[in-house]
Each structure stands twice: as C-alpha cells, then as structure tokens.
Amino acid sequence: MDKLITVSPSPHAYGDDTVKKLMYGVLYALLPAFLVSVYFFGIGALIVTAISVVSCVMFEYLIQKYMMKTEPTVSDGSAAVTGVLLAMNLPTNMPWWIIVIGALVAIGVGKMSFGGLGNNPFNPALVGRVFLFISFPVQMTSWPEPIISRLQYTDAVTGATPLAVMKEGLAAGVPLSRLVEQIPGYLDLFIGHLHGSMGEISALALLAGGIYMIARKIITWHIPVSIFLTVFLFTGILWLINPYDNADPVFHLITGGLVLGAVFMATDYATSPMTPKGMWIFGIGIGVITVAIRVYGAYPEGISFAILIMNSFVPLINKYVKPKRFGEEVKNG
Amino acid sequence: MIKTFPNGGVHPAEDKFAAGSPIKVLPAPETVIIPVSQHIGAPAEPVVAKGDKVKTGQLIAKSKGFVSANIHSSVTGTVKKIDRETDSSGYKRTSIVINTEEDQWNEGIDTSKALNRNIAAGADEIVRKTLDAGIVGLGGATFPSHIKLSVPKGKKAEILIINGVECEPCLTSDHRLMLEKGEELMVGIQLMMKALNVRRAIIGIEKNKPDALEYLGKLSSDYEGITVNALKVKYPQGGEKQLIKALINREVPSGGLPLDVGAVVHNVGTAFAVYEAVQKNKPLIERVVTVTGKELSKPSNFMVRIGTPVKALIDAAGGLPESTGKIVNGGPMMGKALNSLEVPVTKGTSGILLIPAAEAARKPVVNCMRCAKCISVCPMGLEPHLLMPATEFGKWDLAEEEKILDCMECGSCSYICPSGRPLLDYIRLGKSTVSKIIRSRKQ
Numbered sequence: 001m002d003k004l005i006t007v008s009p010s011p012h013a014y015g016d017d018t019v020k021k022l023m024y025g026v027l028y029a030l031l032p033a034f035l036v037s038v039y040f041f042g043i044g045a046l047i048v049t050a051i052s053v054v055s056c057v058m059f060e061y062l063i064q065k066y067m068m069k070t071e072p073t074v075s076d077g078s079a080a081v082t083g084v085l086l087a088m089n090l091p092t093n094m095p096w097w098i099i100v101i102g103a104l105v106a107i108g109v110g111k112m113s114f115g116g117l118g119n120n121p122f123n124p125a126l127v128g129r130v131f132l133f134i135s136f137p138v139q140m141t142s143w144p145e146p147i148i149s150r151l152q153y154t155d156a157v158t159g160a161t162p163l164a165v166m167k168e169g170l171a172a173g174v175p176l177s178r179l180v181e182q183i184p185g186y187l188d189l190f191i192g193h194l195h196g197s198m199g200e201i202s203a204l205a206l207l208a209g210g211i212y213m214i215a216r217k218i219i220t221w222h223i224p225v226s227i228f229l230t231v232f233l234f235t236g237i238l239w240l241i242n243p244y245d246n247a248d249p250v251f252h253l254i255t256g257g258l259v260l261g262a263v264f265m266a267t268d269y270a271t272s273p274m275t276p277k278g279m280w281i282f283g284i285g286i287g288v289i290t291v292a293i294r295v296y297g298a299y300p301e302g303i304s305f306a307i308l309i310m311n312s313f314v315p316l317i318n319k320y321v322k323p324k325r326f327g328e329e330v331k332n333g
Numbered sequence: 334m335i336k337t338f339p340n341g342g343v344h345p346a347e348d349k350f351a352a353g354s355p356i357k358v359l360p361a362p363e364t365v366i367i368p369v370s371q372h373i374g375a376p377a378e379p380v381v382a383k384g385d386k387v388k389t390g391q392l393i394a395k396s397k398g399f400v401s402a403n404i405h406s407s408v409t410g411t412v413k414k415i416d417r418e419t420d421s422s423g424y425k426r427t428s429i430v431i432n433t434e435e436d437q438w439n440e441g442i443d444t445s446k447a448l449n450r451n452i453a454a455g456a457d458e459i460v461r462k463t464l465d466a467g468i469v470g471l472g473g474a475t476f477p478s479h480i481k482l483s484v485p486k487g488k489k490a491e492i493l494i495i496n497g498v499e500c501e502p503c504l505t506s507d508h509r510l511m512l513e514k515g516e517e518l519m520v521g522i523q524l525m526m527k528a529l530n531v532r533r534a535i536i537g538i539e540k541n542k543p544d545a546l547e548y549l550g551k552l553s554s555d556y557e558g559i560t561v562n563a564l565k566v567k568y569p570q571g572g573e574k575q576l577i578k579a580l581i582n583r584e585v586p587s588g589g590l591p592l593d594v595g596a597v598v599h600n601v602g603t604a605f606a607v608y609e610a611v612q613k614n615k616p617l618i619e620r621v622v623t624v625t626g627k628e629l630s631k632p633s634n635f636m637v638r639i640g641t642p643v644k645a646l647i648d649a650a651g652g653l654p655e656s657t658g659k660i661v662n663g664g665p666m667m668g669k670a671l672n673s674l675e676v677p678v679t680k681g682t683s684g685i686l687l688i689p690a691a692e693a694a695r696k697p698v699v700n701c702m703r704c705a706k707c708i709s710v711c712p713m714g715l716e717p718h719l720l721m722p723a724t725e726f727g728k729w730d731l732a733e734e735e736k737i738l739d740c741m742e743c744g745s746c747s748y749i750c751p752s753g754r755p756l757l758d759y760i761r762l763g764k765s766t767v768s769k770i771i772r773s774r775k776q
Contacts, residue, residue, distance in 0.1 A: 005671075006658050006670065007659075010665075010667050010670075011665060011744030013346070013665035015749045019699055019702060118700040118703050274718070325713065327586045327589065
C-alpha cells in the first residue's frame with residue numbers, strides 16, 4: 001500500500017465535547033441572565049460586559065503571547081467566560097478603568113499566574129471581584145436603579161440591595177415587617193427587578209441557564225443543589241427560631257448573588273471537587289459560610305467569600321474523597 | 334427487566350452498519366499466515382516443518398504450558414515457511430505460512446451442517462476437547478477457554494454468563510452468530526454448563542439487538558436453565574465485571590476473578606466454538622469477522638479462515654475506500670490499529686474497521702481543566718486525570734494506591750475527555766510499570 005495510515009492506540013472514537021464547546025455552552029447559559037440585565041440596566045449592562053470581556057480576553061492573549069511565550073488559547077472561550085462572570089458580579093455603573101483593573105487581577109493573578117486553564121485554585125472572576133470589592137468599596141456597593149437608569153452609565157441613580165436593606169435595618173433595630181415594605185415583592189425578586197450586581201438579579205434567568213448546563217452535561221446538579229439546600233435549611237432554622245429578627249429562607253435564596261454563585265461560580269471546573277461526594281461537602285461548606293456571613297458577618301452578602309474559602313479546600317477534598325471504586329467494598333447478595 | 338451496571342459508561346455512536354448482512358463464507362485465500370501466538374499466554378510450539386503437507390484442521394502448533402492454546406491449520410496445503418510475520422500488534426511474531434490447495438479436512442471432523450443436540454461427552458471430555466481444539470475467548474481477550482471451563486479445587490461456579498452484549502460500536506459478528514447459529518449456541522452453552530457443573534446460564538444481550546433477544550429468548554425455553562436478559566445500551570456493558578454486576582448484582586473484588594463471586598463468563602462465539610469442538614470434533618480454524626466502515630461500500634460479516642490476510646476481507650466487502658485513514662482490528666473503543674493490510678485474521682479478530690482519514694487523527698491536546706468527566710465515565714470508579722500525571726511523573730506508589738491495575742482499558746476516559754488528553758495511553762504505561770514493580774517485589 002502506497003498511502004499513509006494512522007496507527008495509534010485505542011480508543012479510535014472520540015466524544016463531541018471540546019473545551020471550546022463546553023465554554024461556549026456556559027456562555028449560552030449566561031445569555032438569559034445577560035438579557036434580563038440589559039432589560040433592567042440598559043446601556044450600563046452592555047458597557048460593563050463589553051469592557052470586561054474584551055479586557056479579560058486581551059490580558060490572557062497578551063500574557064500567553066508575550067510573557068509565557070506560548071500559543072494563545074483565547075479562542076477556547078474560557079477567558080470570555082471569566083469576562084462575562086466578572087461583569088455579572090459588578091454594578092452596571094462601574095467606571096471602565098476599575099473594570100480593566102478587575103480583569104487584569106482576574107486573568108493575570110487569578111488564572112495565568114497559576115499556569116492558565118485548569119491550574120488555578122481560585123475562581124478567577126471572583127478573585128477579580130473580591131479584589132475590587134476591597135479596593136473600591138464605594139463603587140462596588142452603589143447599585144443603579146433598575147429600569148429608570150437604562151440610559152445612564154456612571155451617572156445612574158442608585159439604591160441599596162435588598163440584602164443590605166435587610167442587614168442594616170435589622171442591625172439598626174428596625175422591625176422586619178417594616179423592612180419587608182422597603183424591598184420588592186418576591187415575584188420581582190425572583191424575576192430580577194431589584195438593585196444588585198449586573199448578572200445576579202434574576203434568579204429565574206440564572207436557573208434557566210443552570211438547567212441548560214445540566215441538560216447538556218456541562219455541569220452536574222450536585223453543587224448548586226447542595227448550596228441551595230444548605231442555605232434553605234440553615235436560614236430556615238434561624239427563621240423558625242426567631243422569625244422576627246431573621247429573613248425567611250426563600251428571601252435568602254432569591255436575593256443577592258446566591259443563584260449566580262451556586263450555578264455559575266461554584267461549578268467552575270478547576271476550582272470545584274471532582275466527585276459527587278466531594279461536591280456535596282463543597283456545596284454544604286459554601287452554603288454554611290454564605291449564611292454565616294450574611295447573618296453574623298460584616299457584609300450583607302457572603303457567597304463570593306464562601307466560594308473562595310471553599311476553593312481553598314478543593315485539593316484536600318479531592319485528595320481524601322474518592323469515587324466509589326468498583327469491587328472495593330464487596331457486598332454480594 | 335432491562336439491566337445495566339451502575340457507575341460510569343459512555344454512549345458512542347453505534348454505527349452497526351453490517352447488522353443486516355448475513356454471514357457469508359469467505360473462500361480460503363491462496364496463502365494463510367497463522368501466528369503461533371494468538372492467545373494470552375505462552376506461544377504454541379510448531380509441530381510441522383517447511384515443506385510438510387497439512388490438512389484442514391490438522392494440529393500445526395502445540396500448546397506449551399498451562400496458559401497456552403493449540404493452533405490448527407485452517408487450510409489444506411503445503412507449509413511454505415515458518416518465519417516472523419507482522420501480526421495485529423504491529424510486531425513480527427513466529428507464524429506458519431501455508432500455501433493453499435484444495436480443501437481436504439482432517440480425519441474425524443464432521444463437516445456436515447446437521448445440528449447435533451445429543452450431548453454424549455462428560456465434563457472432563459468437554460474440557461479436553463476444548464483444549465484440543467485450541468479454543469480461546471473469542472470476544473477479543475483470547476484467554477484459553479479450557480482454563481475457564483475447569484473450576485479449580487476450593488472454588489465453586491454457580492452460574493454461567495454468556496456474553497452476547499457486543500457493546501463495541503460497529504461490530505456485528507456476535508449479533509449475526511446469535512441469529513444464525515442460535516441452536517448450536519444453545520447446545521454449546523449446555524456443554525459449558527455441564528463442564529462447569531452449573532444449573533443456570535444467562536445470556537446477556539444489549540437491547541439494540543431486539544431480533545437476537547427475541548430469537549434466543551424463544552429458543553431458550555427448550556433448554557433447561559438457560560435464560561436471556563436484555564441489557565441497556567451502554568459501553569462497556571460487555572466488560573466481564575460490568576456484565577456480572579448488571580446481571581447478578583455481584584461485584585468481582587479488585588484484583589479478583591469472576592469465579593470469586595461464583596460466575597464464569599464466556600462469549601457467544603466461544604460457546605459456538607465449544608459446540609463445534611465437542612459435537613463436531615472441529616478445531617477452531619475459522620471465525621465470524623465483521624468488516625465495516627462509514628465509507629465501505631458493502632459492510633459485511635464473513636466466516637473467515639484463521640490466517641486470511643485482512644486485505645482479502647476488505648476486498649470482499651467492496652474494496653478499501655480511498656478516504657481510509659486508519660484500519661482497526663476490532664472495534665473503535667478497544668481495537669488495535671493495523672500498520673499493514675497483510676496482517677492475518679487471528680482467533681481474537683472480531684472485526685475490521687475502516688476509519689475515514691478525517692476521523693483518524695486525535696483531537697489536539699490542551700490543558701486538563703479538571704471537568705471530572707473522566708471520573709464520571711470510568712466504570713471502575715478510577716480517576717484517570719490523576720493516573721495520567723502519576724505515570725508521567727513516575728509516581729508509581731501513587732498509581733498503585735489509586736488502583737491503576739483495576740483499569741480494564743475500555744477507553745471511556747480518553748473518549749470523553751474534552752481536552753483530548755491521552756489518558757489511556759499513559760494509564761497503559763503506568764499499568765505495565767506498576768505490574769513489573771509488584772512482580773519484582775514478590776521475588
């Protein structure tokens with residue numbers, strides 16, 4: 001035979017998934033939440049997302065090309081995912097230069113300094129967000145008014161998030177029943193009509209994205225469900241003990257960054273455990289820390305810190321929580 | 334009830350193009366190349382010399398040692414040479430090359446097609462005839478079958494499991510055999526049951542073969558103790574341990590054998606070969622081989638004499654498509670890529686698969702992003718993403734601790750990896766190194 005054939009070890013068939021397809025899948029899943037943000041926050045949402053994505057992709061490209069001197073892999077979409085997630089964690093009136101700094105920290109420090117895709121111990125978008133939160137606390141906690149600030153960017157009218165209203169009100173001794181009047185109704189909270197970071201507002205749209213990712217097998221259900229259950233149970237117990245000083249569990253589930261964090265941030269491949277059992281431990285940890293910060297801590301919201309703290313336990317969890325080996329504990333009946 | 338194994342598994346495209354093609358007998362080629370090592374264990378020792386005349390079915394190489402198998406001539410003719418020829422592993426191995434003349438079967442072989450349901454042989458005779466006939470596991474593992482038919486002292490077989498799963502995509506040889514040799518298969522299973530002294534046998538078949546399920550289901554009512562069970566279509570459903578788990582819900586312990594849980598597993602092809610050996614006195618000199626591929630004009634199933642060059646099969650199935658980029662001996666998940674068309678069909682050849690050039694190359698390798706898909710598909714509950722770097726960096730203790738030797742090389746991890754990482758390549762290397770280390774420890 002005069003023609004060349006490939007000789008390689010088995011298998012000779014391959015599945016359809018590639019890094020690129022999975023990353024674009026995450027982007028598709030983020031689309032509903034993004035559209036809701038554009039609906040409520042208008043041009044601010046568009047500007048913040050564009051700056052964040054372009055900066056993240058650019059920094060990854062430049063770092064790979066000129067510092068690591070490797071072939072840039074930005075086309076795999078992972079930097080774009082970080083960019084969208086970072087944007088979704090910012091208020092839509094965020095000045096452009098702060099976003100660029102956030103992107104540099106997210107990609108440069110959070111991802112590339114560890115070796116890039118798959119090697120980072122902490123969720124890059126959250127590294128960026130928390131850096132900005134600590135460095136620019138004022139800008140990071142001024143939330144544009146939904147709908148009426150559609151045509152405004154940094155000059156938007158602002159207000160407080162429901163979680164902040166609740167936290168500060170309860171700390172000042174305002175009765176819960178009066179606080180409830182100051183925050184939107186549960187339906188509005190669920191749909192996304194509230195003050196908050198760009199992408200965290202609509203629990204509904206985020207859950208739709210999560211269901212899409214589970215259906216496409218991009219993520220499994222373990223992490224989001226374990227976080228939701230833990231938060232629900234923990235806040236539910238507090239509420240049952242003292243319904244006058246504690247918000248009810250449904251309020252906790254649909255406000256703040258909980259759904260965004262549980263569905264899109266905690267499920268980041270590189271920074272979450274690899275076995276279902278490990279995922280449960282991880283999710284329960286995030287739920288407990290989130291509620292602890294929300295109820296007892298200094299900040300109204302704690303999911304970012306909770307995820308980053310649990311990220312640091314992932315190597316340990318992966319080391320000691322093993323999948324069930326076939327034939328290891330034999331119980332034959 | 335449709336059964337399956339609980340953990341892991343993948344769903345590659347089934348592509349069973351030849352499922353509707355009845356088995357055709359392929360005439361003996363002009364020359365056959367018969368390697369003396371077509372089985373796991375010691376190579377057989379040639380008992381013929383250059384220039385000898387041999388008859389079809391005559392012993393030409395004798396089993397050497399406990400784990401070994403006899404080799405018989407698949408044609409009548411003259412021994413041209415005994416030399417080293419390339420086999421499906423890509424290595425040159427001692428082979429007996431025979432120039433074919435007109436078929437003349439060795440004395441005592443019943444070549445009639447008549448079904449012989451009358452079992453006269455006792456357990457010992459069944460095992461001896463299986464040994465004499467050179468029967469090995471025809472599912473692809475090629476472990477000498479007589480060993481698996483004789484239960485060692487202190488162990489007890491309770492159930493015989495017949496593997497008609499054919500979970501490898503593309504392959505249809507077992508499927509056709511079940512449809513066309515159902516009665517012979519049933520008698521073969523009865524012989525195996527007698528040899529093992531078991532009362533029950535279950536034939537496991539994936540539910541993508543409804544005709545085989547129905548036909549054998551109907552036949553089995555005439556044979557006491559034999560039942561047929563449908564299995565979910567999921568790779569590797571036909572893995573020995575997975576099949577046992579699915580059918581009788583017992584887990585073969587790590588490092589153990591099916592007999593540890595009272596089970597013995599044989600392929601349908603092997604059961605048919607045992608029928609022919611015991612009832613017809615016919616050694617294993619031919620087998621069913623699927624020849625298939627997306628671009629092949631006539632995907633077929635052939636009854637092929639052992640030693641026939643692969644080229645003859647491809648020519649009979651419409652010729653090698655221009656687009657071919659890879660030729661695989663076996664299925665796409667566990668088959669071996671061939672480096673030549675002159676490689677002979679051996680006892681373990683269940684199919685020849687032609688893969689178009691566009692699909693022959695692997696995906697580019699990028700960083701592991703720890704998506705954990707390799708863990709979720711591993712039917713043995715291993716962590717391929719961890720075993721690969723353990724091998725890369727020579728951490729043999731870690732590899733052993735993480736049960737690298739439990740890997741059965743099904744390829745599900747490499748199949749699913751979105752980063753295109755060569756997980757199984759490294760695991761194979763790790764397995765062989767770790768087994769060497771363990772062996773040296775025992776000395």
